[in-house]
Amino acid sequence: MPIHNELAPLILTVVAQIPYGKVASYGQVARLAGLAKHARLVGYVLKHLDASSEIPWHRVVNHSGKIRTQSSAQGQNLQCELLTQEGIVVENNRVNLKHYAWQF
């Protein structure tokens, strides 16, 4: 674990509960974790996850449904691929929250 943070486990347990084929926003994850003002921390924690992790980090997008993770030099985005791979339609780097938002 590269980062020293006691809040990370709380965030990760919530992310782990996002259903297959659904997405949640950073803010939603923070609220469900009991950390209302830490939306940015969610992004921070997910960004520093090691590849060996089984956490479905790709199911987390911003409050508008837009994907803000960095794209590769070839313009390809891993999160886009992973979401599409599980049946979620991604158009213009964005998912339709009306269809895929995780209703808790």
Add this chain to the structure above:
DNA sequence: CACCTGACGCGTA
């Protein structure tokens, strides 16, 4: 200590 940087959110327009 001061500043800067982010996988952010909300109210308003």
Add this chain to the structure above:
DNA sequence: TTACGCGCCAGGT
């Protein structure tokens, strides 16, 4: 839905 401003907070310099 987007655009802007402002609030928020962990980390890095």
